[in-house]
Amino acid sequence: MRTAEAFAKTRAEGRAALVGYLPAGFPTLADSIKAIDIMIENGADIIEVGLPYSDPVMDGPAIQKAADRALHAGFRTSQVFEVVEAVSGRVPILIMTYWNLVERYGTGRFAADFAAAGGAGLITPDLIPDEADEWLAASDAHDLDRVFLVAPSSTDERIASTVAACRGFVYAQSVMGVTGARSATSTAAPKLVERTRAHTDLPIGVGLGVRDGDQAAEVASYGDAVIVGSAIVGCYLETDDVPSGHQRLAELTTELAGGVRR
Amino acid sequence: MRTAEAFAKTRAEGRAALVGYLPAGFPTLADSIKAIDIMIENGADIIEVGLPYSDPVMDGPAIQKAADRALHAGFRTSQVFEVVEAVSGRVPILIMTYWNLVERYGTGRFAADFAAAGGAGLITPDLIPDEADEWLAASDAHDLDRVFLVAPSSTDERIASTVAACRGFVYAQSVMGVTGARSATSTAAPKLVERTRAHTDLPIGVGLGVRDGDQAAEVASYGDAVIVGSAIVGCYLETDDVPSGHQRLAELTTELAGGVRR
Amino acid sequence: MPQPDLTGHWGEFGGRFVPEALIAALEELDIAHRKALEDPEFQAELAALGRDYGNLPSPMYRADRLSEAAGVEIWLKREDLNHTGAHKIRNVLGQALLTKRMGKTRVIAETGAGQHGVAAATAATYMGLECTVYMGEEDTRRQALNVARMRLLGAEVVPVTTGSRTLKDAMNEALREWVASVDHTHYLIGSVGGPHPFPMVVRDYCRGIGDEARAQLLDKTGRLPDAVAACVGGGSNAMGAFTAFLDDDVKLYGFEAGGDGYETGRHAATITAGEIGVLHGARTYVLQDEDGQTIESHSISAGLDYPGVGPEHAHLAATGRAAYEPVTDAEAMAALEKLARTEGIICAIESAHALAGALRLAEDKTLEPGSLVLVNLSGRGDKDMGTVVDYFGFDKGNDQ
Amino acid sequence: MPQPDLTGHWGEFGGRFVPEALIAALEELDIAHRKALEDPEFQAELAALGRDYGNLPSPMYRADRLSEAAGVEIWLKREDLNHTGAHKIRNVLGQALLTKRMGKTRVIAETGAGQHGVAAATAATYMGLECTVYMGEEDTRRQALNVARMRLLGAEVVPVTTGSRTLKDAMNEALREWVASVDHTHYLIGSVGGPHPFPMVVRDYCRGIGDEARAQLLDKTGRLPDAVAACVGGGSNAMGAFTAFLDDDVKLYGFEAGGDGYETGRHAATITAGEIGVLHGARTYVLQDEDGQTIESHSISAGLDYPGVGPEHAHLAATGRAAYEPVTDAEAMAALEKLARTEGIICAIESAHALAGALRLAEDKTLEPGSLVLVNLSGRGDKDMGTVVDYFGFDKGNDQ
Numbered sequence A, B: 001m002r003t004a005e006a007f008a009k010t011r012a013e014g015r016a017a018l019v020g021y022l023p024a025g026f027p028t029l030a031d032s033i034k035a036i037d038i039m040i041e042n043g044a045d046i047i048e049v050g051l052p053y054s055d056p057v058m059d060g061p062a063i064q065k066a067a068d069r070a071l072h073a074g075f076r077t078s079q080v081f082e083v084v085e086a087v088s089g090r091v092p093i094l095i096m097t098y099w100n101l102v103e104r105y106g107t108g109r110f111a112a113d114f115a116a117a118g119g120a121g122l123i124t125p126d127l128i129p130d131e132a133d134e135w136l137a138a139s140d141a142h143d144l145d146r147v148f149l150v151a152p153s154s155t156d157e158r159i160a161s162t163v164a165a166c167r168g169f170v171y172a173q174s175v176m177g178v179t180g181a182r183s184a185t186s187t188a189a190p191k192l193v194e195r196t197r198a199h200t201d202l203p204i205g206v207g208l209g210v211r212d213g214d215q216a217a218e219v220a221s222y223g224d225a226v227i228v229g230s231a232i233v234g235c236y237l238e239t240d241d242v243p244s245g246h247q248r249l250a251e252l253t254t255e256l257a258g259g260v261r262r
Numbered sequence C, D: 001m002p003q004p005d006l007t008g009h010w011g012e013f014g015g016r017f018v019p020e021a022l023i024a025a026l027e028e029l030d031i032a033h034r035k036a037l038e039d040p041e042f043q044a045e046l047a048a049l050g051r052d053y054g055n056l057p058s059p060m061y062r063a064d065r066l067s068e069a070a071g072v073e074i075w076l077k078r079e080d081l082n083h084t085g086a087h088k089i090r091n092v093l094g095q096a097l098l099t100k101r102m103g104k105t106r107v108i109a110e111t112g113a114g115q116h117g118v119a120a121a122t123a124a125t126y127m128g129l130e131c132t133v134y135m136g137e138e139d140t141r142r143q144a145l146n147v148a149r150m151r152l153l154g155a156e157v158v159p160v161t162t163g164s165r166t167l168k169d170a171m172n173e174a175l176r177e178w179v180a181s182v183d184h185t186h187y188l189i190g191s192v193g194g195p196h197p198f199p200m201v202v203r204d205y206c207r208g209i210g211d212e213a214r215a216q217l218l219d220k221t222g223r224l225p226d227a228v229a230a231c232v233g234g235g236s237n238a239m240g241a242f243t244a245f246l247d248d249d250v251k252l253y254g255f256e257a258g259g260d261g262y263e264t265g266r267h268a269a270t271i272t273a274g275e276i277g278v279l280h281g282a283r284t285y286v287l288q289d290e291d292g293q294t295i296e297s298h299s300i301s302a303g304l305d306y307p308g309v310g311p312e313h314a315h316l317a318a319t320g321r322a323a324y325e326p327v328t329d330a331e332a333m334a335a336l337e338k339l340a341r342t343e344g345i346i347c348a349i350e351s352a353h354a355l356a357g358a359l360r361l362a363e364d365k366t367l368e369p370g371s372l373v374l375v376n377l378s379g380r381g382d383k384d385m386g387t388v389v390d391y392f393g394f395d396k397g398n399d400q
């Protein structure tokens, strides 16, 4: 499914979309598929599949640990497509990835395999449009969405040029900090969203260390999508018992889905 | 007894004198007296009583160790006079001492107490006549012998001025090295003695790491006195059993006394 | 001065592969740096600082005994005599002064063995800046004395417990932390890596090595060297040594850490054995597996033990302007010993790689006999004596 | 240049209290040294060596932050930046060159913590001389890294197992060994102690410290300092700093190691607490008991941990030309930390005594506010980091 379809639906419902993030291969390959299914079943509108990387400079401790575990268990890039293929169809599946893994796989080949698996697009935390010529071409060739980031420190000029390169939605990194960093009531986030809207009609997703329904509701009041990662990963980090992790994830997703619907 | 008397006797006997060295307070205060008695009884013509010092730069390992032991047992400078007093009368008793101990005791006071105890004179390994004004005066005042050293490296000029300051005998440090250093057949020693004789009629004592009768006999062939230290100290270093040390010392002295009489 | 293009590329290398959140700070830094370069007052202040505090220029020394044995004329650029004991003082003084100019009050730094951390803490203290140093937890244990040094200098040392807990993870952590503090904090990076403009900034502050050496050699010998040799970890001392000679007919050699040997896979020979990729914000050569996951590097020299390399080096290698070769642990330690025994200089193990490489070039006649070789002695060996003791077994009894 | 009399006495101090066997060598040394002093070729060679190899002259550095806190103007003579990290390189280069001039092929040296041993081994290697270093067995254990340094430099290190197995015993052993090898061996003594002419020789090679400082201060400030401060172990760096100012209206301060405190008896404050005696060949102040047996000294600083002192210092003290005061371990360590935190310089613990003393003079207003104080920073602190870690507890967890 294309990202735009999901947003068309949530816009029609007059609410924000819930975006759930999980690294492929975590807690295991099979269970990452299972977990994504759980998120979809419990109200996630869009899925971000993380591609575990050895040097994730945008991620906080929770996601670092999850990626580390997947890599230690032998996770390979090609397996991300198995995950995508297994979960695609119902909601848009995007991959969140550090750039070296794509470049190494071959940007064109990656785009082709990803598209073939039913993927919707890439979120690229360490790739700015200025460096993205190859990806712009490959994503056009394979009709994939490309989600670049904007940040509170971005100039209006940069916001304009970044959103111009985006397709699907825009990722507003609304806290100056890594994933999982939390700021109870952010004034930066709504402001960034507002500044970004001045330059685009694309939906704007906001990641802000959201952990519960209330926070999801708050973010949903100004963002088009509420992106949740560390809290989801946390369901499996605090326990070795995967089924109970699945249980917690189902509950969390339900709560978050309620939040974006308030 | 005066040193000159001892040499008068040995010269009359046509032989060299045997000079035995032991640090006061080693192996114990009482036993150092006993050991000196043993040496005198077994043929030593002159006794050198060592005054243990913390930094004996002229001494090799054996004598260092002996002095160390005496100091660790609490040896005090004033006790050297007890030893001298206890053993004096039969043969000349000289003290071999590093200069700081004398200066610290008071050069005049040292000379007075030493003379009162019946001592004959001082051997001063780290005092050259150039630095000895106070000692020259004190030794004159108390009629004590003063034995300075000459060495293979001394110029004729220095030998001349050194022997001129000596009284009793001259100490020929015939090996360039510390006490106990041995050189099987020294050509330096006879040469130094010969060079020294050109400047003095005083007897010339030779220290050369002598350990047995043969070596004593060899040194006696050109020196007026055979000075033995490390070998004597060794009698007590190799055993904790002092009586057996005394026994060895008696045997060693007898052998050495035989050597100078060959 | 050879510059990257306006977006920080040397050919296909360099660039900015970082979160958008950092772009503004990188732009600010780029502009501030370019302006500072052209500001005579800033340059004068930096020069005075280098002279009075850093002990610059470092001496240029003809190593006669070493030369005689090698059959080439070896000149050593004595960066080991700089304040804090390595070329690194150049970089940190420049960046710290720039930090003040930008109105920031704090610096953060990554460090492996602690050399850059100590240098950064030194410059920060001197300039009255707060300083936090990120250091792999593993490294804080191995290099406890450098941790103590940084603390003594008033810096906060944060042990990094993620990933392999070594330099590359410390760098990740510094980048993460920078995102959160970028408004008042400068990331005082330790080598010519990272996103644009860092490779340029660090090079510009280190290039005094080569500029001084060029002038000193001309003054002392009336000629330029035939070759310049430097070790390459991130590549700051090598870029510092090379830059002045880029337009000359002078061969440039970068020696990478060959570890146990290139063929064993246990090494840090990034250009020799790595492949093009993106690491820590720049496209460059990277030691990586088939998937692009970073591979841990290995070297007896902590300062060279890094799986990436500055992008300008990647460019010089790709264009053939400079040659990069691995030098094994064993070769480096032999050169370190040789230098100690011939010239009475105990250099850093990093620097011994440069010397070992130069000696090899002389021995295999890559350099004609009589050639004049400039070897950058990037640092002193005090920090390495523990490794030296272990390596040579100097703790095993009293005999040599 | 103030000279001792012809037999090496400064007033009642100095002289030659050594076995006659050494007198010839001391005479030879005396003559060779005096001739070398007047030989422009020798002087030129030594100057070139100092410049190209030793990194001399050392910089003169105004410590602004420190000065501001202290209320006096503190200038640091940066001997910590010399090759091998201390003023000691001056002495060893001079004596090693003199050794060659005398046609000798080998040097021996005593060392405590190993600093002089490393310097001596360095100079010997450089000059192609054999080198044997005597070091108390206790010290070889405590300072294993310096033992490794000496061995790396090709020197033989002989652990001394007599007496207290520390510096004074190493010195005894060196003197003993010298008697046996004096024809081809020079005793490269480490400080301004020992029999004449050593105190003069070592002073003459170290006096560059003060000569340079005097010229540098005149150049930079147009005036002489009000006071000069140096630490005093044997006294070489202090004599080196003082000599140029002896005839000036400049106060001279020598700071001795006060250890746990003068009153505890655990210290190395030889001039303050010692009495006149003879040790290691010279009449001087000595820490000694009632009988004249040498007392073991105590200091956190290995380089100051010596129960004697150079005779010229004894003379300067007795005549009142210089003042000598003890500085405790605690005062020195506080000054070391202060210097690190204000100026980003980690100095040797020895040198921290000089700084602590100067700061005290400023604090108690012995020096008028605004006075110009020259502090000789005799060495760098790399060698002391183990002690620093223990002292400040930097190994106890991660917080400061």
Ligand SMILES: Cc1ncc(COP(=O)(O)O)c(C=O)c1O
Residues within 6 Å of the ligand: C086, C087, C113, C115, C116, C190, C191, C192, C231, C232, C233, C234, C235, C236, C237, C238, C302, C303, C304, C348, C350, C351, C378, C379, C380
């Ligand atoms: C003395 C020395 N040389 C070289 C290096 C390597 O760094 P670079 O390649 O950036 O010069 C280091 C790093 O710690 C170092 O300490």
Ligand SMILES: Cc1ncc(COP(=O)(O)O)c(C=O)c1O
Residues within 6 Å of the ligand: D086, D087, D113, D115, D116, D190, D191, D192, D231, D232, D233, D234, D235, D236, D237, D238, D302, D303, D304, D348, D350, D351, D378, D379, D380
């Ligand atoms: C740095 C430093 N300063 C001072 C000293 C003390 O020696 P002196 O009093 O001879 O200068 C030493 C001795 O090791 C030293 O290493």
